[in-house]
Amino acid sequence: MTNETPRRLESYLSGAWRTGAGEPKPLFDAATGDIHALIGSEGLDMAAALDWGRTVGGPALRRHTTHERAMMLKTIGLKLLEMKDDFHRESLHTGATPRDAWPDIDGGIGTMLTFASKARRELPNARVLPEGPVEQLSKDGSFVGQHVLSPMLGVAVHINAFNFPVWGMLEKIAPALIAGMPCLVKPASTGAYLAELVARRIIDMGILPDGALQIVCGGVGDLLDHVTEQDVVTFTGSAATGHKLRSHPAIVKNSVRFTMEADSLNASILAPDAVAGTPEFDLFVKEVQREMTSKAGQKCTAIRRVLVPKSQEQAVIDALSAALAKVQPGLPSVAATRMGALASLSDRDTVRAQIARITTDAEIVFGDPDAVSTSSGDPDKGAFMNPVLLHCANSMTATAPHDTEAFGPAATVMGYDGVDEAIALAMKGRGSLVSSVFTNDDTLAAELTLGLAPQHGRVLVGNRDSAKTSTGHGSPLAPLIHGGPGRAGGGEEMGGMRGVKHFMARTAIQGTPRMLAKITGQWVAGAPAQSGMHPFRKSLAELHIGDQLVTARRAITLEDTEHFAKFTGDTFYAHMDEVAAKANPFFDDRVAHGYLIVSFAAGLFVQPDPGPVLANYGIDNLRFLTPVYFGDSLGVQLTCKEISPREGSVYGEVRWDCCVTNQNDEVVAQYDVLTMVAKSWPLPDD
Ligand code: NDP
Numbered sequence: 280m281t282n283e284t285p286r287r288l289e290s291y292l293s294g295a296w297r298t299g300a301g302e303p304k305p306l307f308d309a310a311t312g313d314i315h316a317l318i319g320s321e322g323l324d325m326a327a328a329l330d331w332g333r334t335v336g337g338p339a340l341r342r343h344t345t346h347e348r349a350m351m352l353k354t355i356g357l358k359l360l361e362m363k364d365d366f367h368r369e370s371l372h373t374g375a376t377p378r379d380a381w382p383d384i385d386g387g388i389g390t391m392l393t394f395a396s397k398a399r400r401e402l403p404n405a406r407v408l409p410e411g412p413v414e415q416l417s418k419d420g421s422f423v424g425q426h427v428l429s430p431m432l433g434v435a436v437h438i439n440a441f442n443f444p445v446w447g448m449l450e451k452i453a454p455a456l457i458a459g460m461p462c463l464v465k466p467a468s469t470g471a472y473l474a475e476l477v478a479r480r481i482i483d484m485g486i487l488p489d490g491a492l493q494i495v496c497g498g499v500g501d502l503l504d505h506v507t508e509q510d511v512v513t514f515t516g517s518a519a520t521g522h523k524l525r526s527h528p529a530i531v532k533n534s535v536r537f538t539m540e541a542d543s544l545n546a547s548i549l550a551p552d553a554v555a556g557t558p559e560f561d562l563f564v565k566e567v568q569r570e571m572t573s574k575a576g577q578k579c580t581a582i583r584r585v586l587v588p589k590s591q592e593q594a595v596i597d598a599l600s601a602a603l604a605k606v607q608p609g610l611p612s613v614a615a616t617r618m619g620a621l622a623s624l625s626d627r628d629t630v631r632a633q634i635a636r637i638t639t640d641a642e643i644v645f646g647d648p649d650a651v652s653t654s655s656g657d658p659d660k661g662a663f664m665n666p667v668l669l670h671c672a673n674s675m676t677a678t679a680p681h682d683t684e685a686f687g688p689a690a691t692v693m694g695y696d697g698v699d700e701a702i703a704l705a706m707k708g709r710g711s712l713v714s715s716v717f718t719n720d721d722t723l724a725a726e727l728t729l730g731l732a733p734q735h736g737r738v739l740v741g742n743r744d745s746a747k748t749s750t751g752h753g754s755p756l757a758p759l760i761h762g763g764p765g766r767a768g769g770g771e772e773m774g775g776m777r778g779v780k781h782f783m784a785r786t787a788i789q790g791t792p793r794m795l796a797k798i799t800g801q802w803v804a805g806a807p808a809q810s811g812m813h814p815f816r817k818s819l820a821e822l823h824i825g826d827q828l829v830t831a832r833r834a835i836t837l838e839d840t841e842h843f844a845k846f847t848g849d850t851f852y853a854h855m856d857e858v859a860a861k862a863n864p865f866f867d868d869r870v871a872h873g874y875l876i877v878s879f880a881a882g883l884f885v886q887p888d889p890g891p892v893l894a895n896y897g898i899d900n901l902r903f904l905t906p907v908y909f910g911d912s913l914g915v916q917l918t919c920k921e922i923s924p925r926e927g928s929v930y931g932e933v934r935w936d937c938c939v940t941n942q943n944d945e946v947v948a949q950y951d952v953l954t955m956v957a958k959s960w961p962l963p964d965d
Contacts, residue, residue: 320497336490710765
């Protein structure tokens with residue numbers, strides 16, 4: 280025993296830190312076996328907590344815009360980074376080495392910061408998000424439709440696994456909070472002290488409105504009995520628990536949005552070209568060894584099945600055995616330790632039992648699941664385990680290695696005959712979070728990746744060119760989706776702003792353009808517009824949606840086009856050669872350059888003096904719709920479509936609808952002009 284008094288974990292529910300009734304359960308240090316914390320949530324009022332989230336947290340969050348909520352997360356993330364040494368110290372008790380804790384702690388905070396930054400770059404600063412184009416539902420344009428996303432009115436309940444107490448919490452609350460949904464986090468009991476510490480620090484910061492973040496340490500009691508149609512439940516953990524929760528009566532009855540991420544028998548494939556002696560073979564061996572031993576193999580994305588050409592089986596077994604022999608478990612607090620402990624002694628028992636199950640179809644070729652040899656630490660007290668490599672000789676007919684997940688430092692090598700068999704073997708995992716392919720052959724990479732794609736949430740292709748930059752098989756990244764079909768739970772998380780939308784309701788809105796503009800806060804063609812002062816003279820304080828400029832017309836001549844062609848070097852035949860242009864099925868004659876049209880349009884709508892429009896940062900959705908012939912006369916209708924003030928900045932983004940027409944009122948070009956506009960003008964001095 281240490282002299283440290285075990286910390287009694289509390290739950291933050293209904294606006295206060297609360298202790299459960301009854302005798303708390305001990306939580307042990309994974310590596311020393313000492314009692315590190317006590318946990319229990321008996322008697323805590325879960326119905327009241329959900330109600331608190333819905334009635335206090337939700338409305339408070341929804342009073343803010345997406346960017347304001349993202350700014351809260353940025354401030355929180357930066358403050359958490361300053362505190363990360365405390366989290367790393369606490370994390371040692373989970374059995375994870377500092378290196379293993381990096382993706383959990385630094386990776387978790389980084390994910391939160393990435394969401395905060397992407398949201399401000401990619402979402403409008405609004406309370407409701409229009410999605411996709413406006414659909415014309417009538418010939419005369421008087422009836423249109425569009426999808427909008429608005430925050431769900433309930434609570435996002437996040438039930439997390441033990442292996443990533445920080446990342447698992449932050450990667451889920453970040454998108455939910457940006458969406459405007461309050462969260463109630465239930466960390467796995469094992470390692471809950473780390474999640475509780477981080478949640479406590481976030482709540483203490485006072486940046487989030489009360490009710491936006493709650494945490495229950497211990498069992499959830501009757502919480503799920505009280506979820507309603509506006510709540511969302513996300514779950515990460517075992518398939519058995521996931522299936523039980525997914526079919527909970529209240530979840531089924533109320534059609535509660537339920538996202539599940541469960542066991543996954545991820546495969547890594549050595550392609551036929553990557554024989555021993557190639558850089559890809561070495562990269563493959565290194566990656567499998569790393570995935571088997573980082574976090575002692577307790578990663579949902581870890582490689583469990585090692586698929587190799589039959590001719591390479593022995594070479595892979597030899598190379599992996601040599602690599603694994605260098606990894607001995609030890610105390611995570613000792614700097615030299617390469618691999619820490621499993622989360623608990625009972626987890627080790629489970630991993631041993633699972634390996635025993637796999638041995639019905641495979642033989643152990645390296646390591647002994649029952650004998651522990653450590654570089655430091657007491658093998659009887661700590662949940663240490665040495666790596667175990669198995670080999671399955673009848674990979675296509677065997678079942679155990681394809682459906683038994685040993686959630687520890689263990690994997691099975693299996694041989695395949697040809698690419699189709701490699702894909703068929705990977706598919707036997709019946710849906711995985713990730714698969715990786717090691718090859719330097721583009722054709723093989725395409726064949727294998729496309730074969731794997733329908734059954735995998737992510738496929739990583741590794742070769743010599745990305746060896747130094749690859750983020751690796753096991754790392755889910757904030758901009759990319761994390762999840763997988765079938766056995767992996769069928770859920771999807773993160774994926775950039777897709778992740779935010781999981782916590783919003785999608786509604787198809789139909790009505791007149793005027794109504795739609797009012798509802799979405801974005802101008803749409805056909806909605807009222809107002810002219811007056813040139814809109815480029817207006818700061819954000821003065822600018823309104825629908826402010827419009829209709830320009831004079833300008834004729835396009837043969838001389839303009841030839842000048843532009845020579846000046847830019849774009850002498851494409853359709854602009855320069857009458858015969859060739861006429862032979863082109865799209866044109867009746869020589870045509871003006873599309874880029875000349877865009878340039879002339881800018882010349883027509885720009886107001887040249889220094890003013891609140893600070894910069895043009897691009898064009899979206901540019902389409903040339905009607906050819907422009909010499910002698911045509913062009914005019915522009917420029918309308919303020921979307922205003923997105925940037926939080927913490929002196930400017931914001933303005934999107935302008937730009938419609939260029941010819942003398943017959945035919946639309947020749949349509950696009951959005953993107954500008955940065957000062958909030959006030961002149962700009963403040965500093
Ligand atoms: P569990 O399914 O036992 O637990 C996952 C979470 O669910 C924990 O927070 C747990 O809380 C909670 N939980 C358990 N029962 C209930 C219930 N009846 N109602 C509400 N919540 C409940 O998984 P473990 O974390 O113990 O991991 C076991 C296995 O899951 C691993 O061996 C591995 O196979 C798989 N796993 C998969 C992961 C993935 O991302 N795909 C990640 C981690 C694990 P409590 O801890 O308090 O029981």
